[in-house]
Amino acid sequence: MSGERKSFLGLSASALPALSRLVVFIAIVILGYFIDSSFLSGRNISNNITNASILIVLGIGQTIAIITNGPDLSSGSIMTICAVVAAILMKNYNVNFIVAILSALFLGGALGALNGYMIAYVGIPSFISTYGLQWAVFGFAYVILRGYVLYDFGDTFRFIGNGVLFNFLQMPIVIMLILVVFGTLLLRKTNFGRKCYAVGSNRTCATMSGINSKTVILRAFILSGLMSAMAGILFIARMNAVQADIGAAYLLPVLATVYMGGTSASGGEGGILGTVVGALIITIVTNCMNLLAVPSEWRDAIIGVLIIVTVLLDSIVKKRIARRQTAV
Amino acid sequence: MDRVISVFKRIPIVLWFVLLLVIVFSFISEHYLTMRNLVILLQQGAALLVVASAATFVIISGGLDLSLGSILTLSGVTVALSLNAGVPIPIAILIGAATGFACGAINGVLISYSGLQPFIVTLGTQGVFYGFALVMTDKVGVPVSNESFIFLGSLVNKIIPMAFICCLVIYIFAIFVQDRTRLGRYLYAIGGNMEGARLSGINTRFWKWLVYAFAGFLAGLAAVVLVARLEVADPLVGMKWEFEAIAATILGGTSMNIGKGDVKGTIVGVALLTVIRSGLNVIRIPSLWQPAIIGAVIILAIVFQVGITAKEMKK
Numbered sequence: 001m002s003g004e005r006k007s008f009l010g011l012s013a014s015a016l017p018a019l020s021r022l023v024v025f026i027a028i029v030i031l032g033y034f035i036d037s038s039f040l041s042g043r044n045i046s047n048n049i050t051n052a053s054i055l056i057v058l059g060i061g062q063t064i065a066i067i068t069n070g071p072d073l074s075s076g077s078i079m080t081i082c083a084v085v086a087a088i089l090m091k092n093y094n095v096n097f098i099v100a101i102l103s104a105l106f107l108g109g110a111l112g113a114l115n116g117y118m119i120a121y122v123g124i125p126s127f128i129s130t131y132g133l134q135w136a137v138f139g140f141a142y143v144i145l146r147g148y149v150l151y152d153f154g155d156t157f158r159f160i161g162n163g164v165l166f167n168f169l170q171m172p173i174v175i176m177l178i179l180v181v182f183g184t185l186l187l188r189k190t191n192f193g194r195k196c197y198a199v200g201s202n203r204t205c206a207t208m209s210g211i212n213s214k215t216v217i218l219r220a221f222i223l224s225g226l227m228s229a230m231a232g233i234l235f236i237a238r239m240n241a242v243q244a245d246i247g248a249a250y251l252l253p254v255l256a257t258v259y260m261g262g263t264s265a266s267g268g269e270g271g272i273l274g275t276v277v278g279a280l281i282i283t284i285v286t287n288c289m290n291l292l293a294v295p296s297e298w299r300d301a302i303i304g305v306l307i308i309v310t311v312l313l314d315s316i317v318k319k320r321i322a323r324r325q326t327a328v
Numbered sequence: 329m330d331r332v333i334s335v336f337k338r339i340p341i342v343l344w345f346v347l348l349l350v351i352v353f354s355f356i357s358e359h360y361l362t363m364r365n366l367v368i369l370l371q372q373g374a375a376l377l378v379v380a381s382a383a384t385f386v387i388i389s390g391g392l393d394l395s396l397g398s399i400l401t402l403s404g405v406t407v408a409l410s411l412n413a414g415v416p417i418p419i420a421i422l423i424g425a426a427t428g429f430a431c432g433a434i435n436g437v438l439i440s441y442s443g444l445q446p447f448i449v450t451l452g453t454q455g456v457f458y459g460f461a462l463v464m465t466d467k468v469g470v471p472v473s474n475e476s477f478i479f480l481g482s483l484v485n486k487i488i489p490m491a492f493i494c495c496l497v498i499y500i501f502a503i504f505v506q507d508r509t510r511l512g513r514y515l516y517a518i519g520g521n522m523e524g525a526r527l528s529g530i531n532t533r534f535w536k537w538l539v540y541a542f543a544g545f546l547a548g549l550a551a552v553v554l555v556a557r558l559e560v561a562d563p564l565v566g567m568k569w570e571f572e573a574i575a576a577t578i579l580g581g582t583s584m585n586i587g588k589g590d591v592k593g594t595i596v597g598v599a600l601l602t603v604i605r606s607g608l609n610v611i612r613i614p615s616l617w618q619p620a621i622i623g624a625v626i627i628l629a630i631v632f633q634v635g636i637t638a639k640e641m642k643k
Contacts, residue, residue, distance in 0.1 A: 136623025301459025304452035
């Protein structure tokens with residue numbers, strides 16, 4: 001072994017996918033600039049990052065779930081019901097906003113635990129159990145809210161979504177950054193994080209080497225549920241309103257975000273910083289679609305194509321790299 | 329006596345559950361166990377039977393298709409649009425089936441020939457197919473008024489459930505494909521041991537592709553019957569259908585992991601879902617509550633069924 005193999009422009013093979021993402025990112029930014037020159041104005045950039053924050057927070061949970069076991073397709077619905085519950089507590093029962101946030105987080109954690117239980121202990125594949133839970137949870141969100149729209153929350157609560165620190169730092173960005181640091185440290189520096197990667201890359205092997213895979217999966221999905229709840233809080237604090245279907249529009253984008261960030265669909269590989277880049281790409285693509293006035297019915301289709309193309313390119317690149325390495 | 333007991337033991341638990349529910353509902357409402365209501369139940373469950381058969385094929389082969397509902401929608405839209413454009417009925421039906429086949433074929437190419445995970449591909453194409461359906465219909469339902477076409481899904485003389493009869497024919501065709509054709513045999517081989525199947529000379533890529541294409545084809549046929557019954561092609565009609573189809577498959581005893589299962593069992597799962605849905609109306613649950621309750625009940629049922637199937641596997 002002579003250290004890492006240099007493959008392209010003196011970069012190590014593992015840096016190539018990250019580089020390709022950066023190229024895509026810059027290409028889309030340039031494209032956006034040509035569509036509308038105000039695209040690179042300070043205001044638009046700050047708006048884009050703020051909009052990306054909710055996606056990133058959702059994406060952190062999703063990344064942990066995908067690395068450990070598989071996708072959490074219920075994250076959009078958990079986000080919705082937590083937002084709905086927090087809103088109802090604040091509006092109809094005049095509960096203090098901190099208590100409302102804590103109850104929302106508790107609910108998110110509990111639903112995540114339900115997912116984790118079905119996946120780890122009952123043995124239902126994650127994409128079936130979470131997809132099923134999604135429909136049930138959306139149903140309940142609709143029941144609780146009875147199809148109404150709740151709006152106009154207290155000023156202190158809205159500060160979470162609209163406040164500005166030091167005249168330039170939007171609150172959602174601050175919260176997002178804290179959670180990104182938390183998630184990255186959790187995955188990279190803690191025992192639990194290492195176990196996540198181990199269970200995700202080979203569950204049998206992890207179990208045999210003494211890791212309790214079931215609890216690791218359970219905790220990963222609880223974290224995903226908590227992050228979804230947090231995203232829900234950020235959403236209503238920013239929009240100042242809640243409806244029973246707010247999370248539905250996030251299902252495809254959040255998956256696109258995570259896969260675009262280089263987290264492997266088969267688990268055990270990836271990280272949160274990649275997800276941040278992925279979320280920025282998706283947000284800018286959405287921004288471009290708005291500038292171009294793309295009709296809403298095409299949105300999901302475009303994001304769907306984007307997911308497939310990303311994962312496809314990723315698998316092709318990986319196969320190439322693997323082939324080259326075995327050829328040497 | 330032993331033979332009687334063994335026959336009873338072979339009846340799946342889910343079927344007992346269906347019977348129990350029917351008895352309970354018929355006590356609650358005297359209208360439940362009438363010929364008229366049963367015929368309506370058959371009509372309502374018909375299309376799901378076909379879509380669930382498609383899901384069963386895919387799941388036996390070790391895959392998953394989350395785009396079945398959107399294929400159903402898109403095929404329904406093409407059928408309705410071509411009928412309204414004056415295309416003769418047989419050709420319109422063919423167009424619907426061909427749309428389904430094409431959609432399934434796209435899934436199949438992406439999954440089988442490029443090795444992507446089924447749930448990613450089919451979630452992505454789900455968005456694409458719904459996008460096409462929405463654009464083609466301009467976001468509103470397309471009504472169908474061709475009387476001889478509507479006949480295919482109607483309740484003739486309020487007693488002959490045409491939709492059910494059509495779907496039963498398709499279902500029997502699906503059973504035939506599973507039991508008597510190469511596709512059926514290779515299905516189990518691929519789902520049980522992909523590498524082993526490939527080494528024994530089966531062109532696994534082609535047959536895996538065909539499984540998805542065939543599933544799409546079945547969904548296309550289901551769309552024809554559904555549009556004929558509803559007399560309208562709604563651009564979002566297929567929402568959640570893939571989930572109910574997968575649920576019916578699992579309740580029918582098909583395993584998600586090891587190429588074991590049977591389209592014949594799926595009808596039991598469809599029966600359970602249809603009976604639960606009708607029962608909620610009988611016990612007067614407001615429609616606002618129904619999606620939540622059905623979702624929760626399905627998840628519970630899947631958890632139980634997976635537990636039972638896992639126990640049987642251990643034996």
